[in-house]
Amino acid sequence: MAKSSKRRPNNTGSSAKKQLQQTLAHANAQSNPLAALPSAFQSVNIAQKHDTAGDDAPSKKNGTIHYYKSPLPESILQQCLDLFERNMGEMYKKSEWGLDMEEKRGELLHEDARFLIIILEDDTADNDAADADDNETATAAAAADSSSDDIIKNTISPKQPQQQEVIGFAHFRYEPDEDSPSSTPLSPITYLYELQISLTSHGLGKTLMTLIELLSLQLHMTKVILTVFKCNTGAMKFYLTKLKGYDVDECSPSNFEGGDDVEYEILSKRIGHKRV
Structure with missing residues (x-):
């Protein structure tokens, strides 16, 4: 879900600030950081059952993972928006934020937006x-x-090419950690804005999160941070129990007086500093 709007004063010294800016500039300049990872991280196998009556043997399709810098191709952008609305629309409508798809489109079109997109391969391609x-x-x-x-x-x-089908995506940005305590210098972090998948029980979400963590490590980010609705129990369980290392962040509203009434938690995982 979208990032909380909390901000804090910048108490980072000039030298540290310069290093922060260089780290973020380097991360944002990457055209395809997936290329530095093994090819096994760039595809997923998706088992599907045959539609033929009496035939329960699963078939397999491949999903390929692509890295994009904003702006996304329009057809992919619209599929991401549709997937977000299907998965999260009702939660947003019931929240104090409300559902504003134009605002969401603007988030995905932000110049700093980065994406991992899982595309289901056309089974006629072979x-x-x-x-x-x-x-x-x-x-x-x-x-x-x-x-x-x-x-x-x-x-x-000749056959006309079919539209690429998006079955999952992650929207994230490389940013300064402006929600950290004001007594600590700003550090570069990966902020996850959206993680949405259309097929469950295939490990797509876990695969995308693994890649985000690897890229964050490779590009010298110090944390992966994200915001989750408390009512989204499936997502809370996914991050806190199915993934390793995620916990309620020190800046999450629940750590402060009156924060129990806030609709969301901020979760995070600390990332090491060494390159992959």
Whole structure:
């Protein structure tokens, strides 16, 4: 969900501030940091059951993971917005924030927005080369025994590419930790704005979080921070029990007087400083 709006005075010294700016600039300049990770981190296997009656054997499709800098291609952006609204729309409507899809679109279009997008591969992609060969063969055969008009009528039309299907995404940014105690210098952190998936029980959320942590480590971030509605019990359980190292952050409202009435918690995980 969106980031809380709390801010604190900047007590970071000039030298530390310069280092902070350099670290964030380096992180934001990356065009594809996934390339530095093993290829195994760039795809996921998704088991699916056949629709044929009596056939329960699962088939597998591949999901490929892509890194994007804002702005997203419009078709992918709209699918991310649709997925967010399906998963979170009712929670936002019931919250004091309300649901504002134009505001959400603006968040995803922010110049500092970074994304990991899982695209479900078209299951006809493996047949594209064979189809192309068949097209050439059919055209050649038609040319051998038909007039030019017949060639046009008998030539097999190439398949049109299908829209890429988004089955999960993470929206995050590399930022200074402006919610940390004012007595400590600002440090570079990864703030997770959204983690949304359309298929459960496939490990998509865990895969995306693992990648975010690896990229954060690689780019010298000190924490991964995120905001979760308290009423979103599934997400709270996911971060606090299914993932390792996440806890209620020291700046979360629940740590302060009157904070129990606030609708969200801020969770975080501290990340080491060494490169991957």
